Amino acid sequence: MDLQDLQEKYGLPEEVTEVLEESGITELYPPQAKAIEKGVLDGRSLTFAIPTAAGKTLVAELCMLKSILEEGGKCLYVVPLRALASEKFEEFKGKYESLGVEVGVATGDYDVSGSKLARYDILVATSEKVDSLLRHKAKWLADLSTVVVFDEIHLINDPGRGPTLEVLAARLRQLNPDLQVLGLSATISNSSSIADWLSAQHVRSEWRPVPLKEGVYLRGDIVFEDLSKREVKTSAKDRVSKLAADTIEQGGGQVLVFVSTRRSTQAAARKAAKKIREYLTKNEKERLKEVAHTIETALGESTETCRKLAKYVRQGTAFHHAGLHHRQRRAVEDAFRENLLKVICATPTLAAGVNLPSQRTVVRDYKRYTPPYGMQPIPVLEYKQMAGRAGRPGYDEYGEAILLADSEAEQDTLMDEYILAEPEEIKSKLASEPALRTHVLGSIASGYVNSLASMLEFIDQTFFAYQYSAERVRSIVEKVLDFLKEEEMISEEGKWLSATQFGVRVSQLYIDPLSGVRLRDGLKNVESEEPSELGLLHLICSTPDMTTLHLRKRDYSDIDAFVADHAEVGEFLIQPPNEFHEPEKYEFYLSEVKTAQLLQAWIEEAPEDQIHERFKVGAGDIRRKVSTAEWLLYAANELAKLFKIKPAYQPLRKLRQRIKYGIKEELLDLASLRGIGRVRARSLHNAGYETLEDLRKVSVEKLARVPHIGSKIAERVRKQVTSDKF
Template sequence: LREGGQVLIFVNTRKSAQTVASSLSEKVVMLLGEGERERLRQVAKRVEGALGEPTRTCKLLAECVRRGVAFHHAGLHADQRKEVEDAFRGNLLKVVCATPTLAAGMNLPARRVVVRDYRRYSEDFGSTLIPVLEIQQMMGRAGRPKYDRYGEAVLIAKSEGEVEVLMEEYVKGEPERLVSKLGTEPALRTHVLACVASGYASTVGDVLGFMEGTFFSHQFEVKTMKGVVERVLDFLEEEGMVRKEGERLLATPFGELVSRLYIDPLSGVLMREGLEGISKGEPTTLGLLHLICRTPDMERLYLGRGEEMEFENLVEERWKEFLVPVPEDPEDFEFFLAEVKTARMLESWVEEVHEERIHEEFGVGAGDIRRMVETASWLLHAAHELARLLKVKKALRPLRKLEERVKYGVKEELLELVQLSGIGRVRARNLWKAGYKRLEDIKRATVEQLASVPTIGPETAKSIKRQVEGREWSGI
């Protein structure tokens, strides 16, 4: 660092990234010039305010940034990750402690790369070695073009005995072979249906012909896929997505819609099952959220130790809200509880629970929430379109409203306000509390009155006034 270089440190967990960054920041701050400190204070301010409601993670990141160090992982908000990346590229940040996600697809080189951890925990296999390809991706970040004559990559061994093992495994070892994932049924479901629905393939032979042009066919014989393709076609036919006329394959309206929505056909089947189970009254928020959390397209939260009882109690209290029967098989029930936990997290989001509490209660970060929110919005839109096709009228309005609520993380009463540019869940709630509940209320208020609302300020007040008066924005 004293020579003007920068360092990337890779560790295996988010917590480690934060701990190491915080520890190093106490020493790195001593190497900063006054000009750098002032610019870092501006970066830290943006990092801390990225969510509108700063969490402990936001404050810790901001404190590290002020000292010339940052941590980077998928739990951070996208805006925070970008601020860190830009500040590192600009040589403002001297050290970034990251999880391996930074190494994948991110052009962020440094003079020296330190790989502290070469193992990671897996739910299925426990502690496992990180693949050679990933370690080499990390090491490949060493050396900044135009700045460094060379780069250094350091892989840390925990003992003398590990040195030779790491040298053979990672330094001299060959990266793993890339293997196509197309041969699995989940991948094939989507592609086979798309082939038929688009008219590209009208027979089994056409589908197999399409497969011949894929990466999979370069690695394996296509005839090995024939049995899998036939099983997938049987599934699509049984579920009413594809029908046969002799040897000809045709997509049904249900199959065409599922393909157009670009969801896994199994997701379409599971959503149809739930939607057709709606009989009395409108479905609840939890019921609809659980419906999309059942699908293979939705990432599910891990059910931690000791959480089973909490969510079993929730299921017992609110079982009438679920659109599908609660499974009796113990293994299926455990998966069901994980789906419920995921749905409950999203319900907390739309009920405007403070992000800090969501982070603590569900073990997710701001980046995790936004990623899952994006997927949930897409699946709720898909469910709405399926409900319209299936003529499940009772689900249409709740799904349409819930899609918007999930997108912004608000209760229904704030949907009008959050349509304004620059107004998120926190600012919208503050406007509501101050008595500005409709766009007409904002139109009647002065800029000074709006600026006095917490988190609004003069610039935002001017912006939303221009929007509601139609000079920048045409209306909702």
Template sequence: MKVKDLGIPDSIISHLNSNGIETLYPPQEMAVDAGLMEGRNILVSAPTASGKSLIALLAILSMLKRGGRRAVYLSPLKALAAEKYREFKEIPELIRPSISIGDLNVRDRLLGNVLCMTNERMDLALRRDERWLDDIGLVIADEIHLVGDIHRGPVLEMVLTRLKGRGQIVGLSATISNAKDIGKWLECTLVKSDWRPVKLIEGVFSGREIRWANNKRSKIETSSRGEAVDLALDSVRSGHQSLVFVNTRRGAPSQASKAAVAVRRTLSEADKETLSEASDAILSGNEDTQLIVRLSNLVKDGVAFHHAGLNATCRDIVERYFRSGHIKILAATPTLAAGVNLPARRVVISNITRYDVNEGANMPISVMEYKQFCGRAGRPQYDDIGEAVVVSKNDTYDILGRYIHGEPETIRSQIYAQLDIHMLSLIVSQPGITLQQIDDFFDGTLGGLRHKIVSDHDLKVLHDLKMVETLDNNRYAATKLGELTSKLYIRPNTAHRFLRTIKKSHKKRENTLGFLHAMTESSEFFPKMALLSSQYSAVYEFLAQHRKEMIDELYSYDISRSLLGLYGWINEETEKEISERYKLESGDVHRAVEMSRWLLSCMADLAKYKKARHAQDELESLRVRVINGIRGELVPLVQVRYIGRVRARALYRAGVRSVSDIRGMSLADIQKICNVGLRIAKSIQAGR
């Protein structure tokens, strides 16, 4: 089936043709035949790179053609939503994308006809009953197989259950074994295909050779660098790229370093020049922490690493130069497999087991995760095959049987893990709801498809926390506290603990450490980084120095590296100092700041609800400090546009204490102290 025969605008046909898309892939044609462009609910279960993005685009175009007003594209990760937004921006006409992935306490102006957002942002919109929801004609749920993830699954399950009947639903999924169950739940026609544009060859490396699933064997030149690096180098020497998946952050730069010298020998002069520019970009846009310097040096050699400790700027540079083919080997943690699409000719899986905290031992990874790794093998339009190789010591046959020839695990509902927060949101949205209506709603979830979901226990918990009250005739309604908790998008137990902290906070002295501790210990806070054994003695001294800022008595084992890093950040320690002192990288700091921005706002709103003005004022000030990384005396100065932590401190050293002081300064002084040009100096002087 040709793209030109689909009845879509000529400009979009030309756009697709210019990107090499003229004929539909088999899964795309199957979706069209199943009624995709007639508004039918469709669930597509197919491998990575099998063309699911075009399926989404065709659904959007046909929805708009039928007179629909808005499509919603749901993604599990901010990075994926941003990537999709950029893709839609390139469409020449009809599509006007908007994006909403930021602060959950901020209402975005969603003016486009295609809204790219995270599942959490959509959940919040449903709780708030935002007006634009009435305009939805199409919901596209990407990575729908993550409904089985214990952390992200419940939100996605709740969102899709509430969106059923609001418009066409198109679910996009990796290959899963029980796709029929998902299709039945969402009332979708199932389109299931194992087709991929690049043939996948899977194998196990053991004893200096790869044993492929088709029984062929390939000898590999081995060295002291290790099996994973040898496999990656073998592909690079043949003119291809390799992606090496490792289990730990520490392992990613280690594997890249082992490959660096050998890869550099394969680089052309043009490659070296381009990679030198990439290396400079990494250094110029970041503080020179040990991790950043190491990444910058490795990139010069044509290798890199990718993990959550890197900030977004570094990850973006690495991704860009790997996509362009200049970085030859990329060592990454498993988060990359579930994130942005970075394919390579050969994918090397360095270990099929991973440490499980709950089990206290290394446990085999899931077949689903293995298949996600394999999904990165082979670049469409560049490679004729993709190779996925598992490094093994002696269990070749087990790996062949379980992973290569095995089926992904059954996707199961995880709604039970977060039933309290979602039950509260349901009661908030339907005041006077009966127990039968609550049960009927949860019967319509994926979990309810298999088992009866019992509501009594969670209802009692919500009653005990004063989130829900019973009306006449056994009907239920949310209290003011319940409504606020649901609006803030935090769990009922978290709100309860925050209120307890606020109640115990001191009116006549600062509670900085107490508030930060309550926040970082909440179930919502991430990343949670435990203390290292070498840090306990220093933490003991830290607590002794800051005892007056506590609300509850705290001991060394109560403190996390996340808390220490945030405390250092609001006392104007640099990212380099935080990295060296607390072993927290810039990516960790940025995520902790982003999370704190939201949770401190929630705490301030709860303090306002309790009329605890002293706590509200301190929490609002603390939030500004966390956002900007400043001590308390700089809070008034950073309210002015273009003034951040560095310029605020420079102004303070020059005797400037307030916005009125800034307005009284000469432009020349502002330019000199803040190191800015005339245009920005004028804006600063205006004090807005």
């Protein structure tokens, strides 16, 4: 189907076809054409299950653009990850701004109604953000009646993100029964069930613009699914390096290598770098030096991980995992897209995130450690997600996905159980108490339900009820309601349910109701004196919203002694359990304290290298902990105001700012300047510039000589401190 057909037969506006032609699109892929024939441009809902890079997003774009340009519609594009939201925002803005289409992005700050977001024609947002907007009764969302796109809708299967995505889809359809819903999915075996649930048309296809060959590597040969064989001949020593070098030698392609652990990504990248650097041109080496510099300076201070990653990048190879700072991950991804980096060794999180195709995908590890069961095979769906990254449209005739085997028996197993296997059916994960706890409260606090009957009526609209029945979850819902009543988050009069002030505020703050209870109870232990820094940090780390650090055996005695010392002087707002009567609870308490110690090291300005080594975390882990801590401190302050716990107000506000920047209290003013983080703020303070007034008196030239500052930062600082804002 060509663009002329889209315009003449299906009414796509002419200006849209012109933009598509400018971007190199002249006709649709077969699955895209089938979706159009199913009436998706006439407002019909659709579940679209096709492989990576087969054009799911374009169909959604066509629907959104037709709705916006012809009907003045408003469209919502829901994604699972912040990184994916940023990617889609930039993509849509770059392509369609010339049509007068306003594109916005929303991912954070869950305590706002987002009324300003109503002005966008296309809003790209995470499912959690949209859910929080519904809790704040954003009227423009309730009025939405055009296109809602759920990207990666198969993540309903994910225990963490799935329940929110599922509840969100059900809630928006309940508010707007005529809503056009597009569910974009990887190829899964029960995509037709999702289509039935959404009352949508269904298109499922294995077609790819770049054909995929899947095979298993064993002792120098790749055996493909059609039983053809190819010998791998390179001088590299280990298997991953051999396959990477072979890819480059065969035509200059790129390779994604998936391994099971962060440590493995670094080891694999180190080995591959020794060989890959031989293939770099002089120009590529020069440009990679710039990328390496960006990576090494991303934190403001160079750490061992920064230096290792920068070293491998200069040699054309990188590692990629959630422990890296987002600027470093972005630099690696951009360099790979520009074909500067030839190999990325990554954990599987990359496969479910940003769009990053390669000529060959190597899945080195098909097992991963799953406590308490030990090493377990990964799901077929996860393998297919990783394999689907192989094949770069416009560059490759075909892509290759390669598993690694150690024996003929393992080779046969991998062929049968992964390459020739169907992905698993996805199943709802809504029927768990933690998942329902937050969504039951949210539904009542927002006024969407007002009784057990209406709650079950809503549950009946979910994918869980489609797969099982609403009655199967009734006992869990009743248990959750009992908890919410006991903790005075909701009240009951006859058959009617309503939220208390406490319940409404917890729902709006978008925290787990159990977190709300922990914060309230801890804050009520504050007496006339201000609570300690450690007490507040442990309080937020005791909530289920904060993922705690793993407690290693060698940590136990040190943290046990630390707890004893600080509990004796009454610093903790939540008292430790008895280690003899409740040993499991006590161990978990110690892991909470260990997490609080990490945050304490951060605000005491401990060097990142020291934090990485002491707590075995990466820069990305620290930032996620910091982001969560900042939000929980804000929530704690809001609840302190609700319950009028005045001695906690100022300590919570100051601690939140210190957590945000990772600084001691004396640097709060300096760190408030844009572009001045913890390292530069400390440099300025050490140079004698302790206040904003000190900075107003110094020349740009003198300021530029301060370590870590330089002329550009100095000029930016000068402009800020002399503005009316300060």
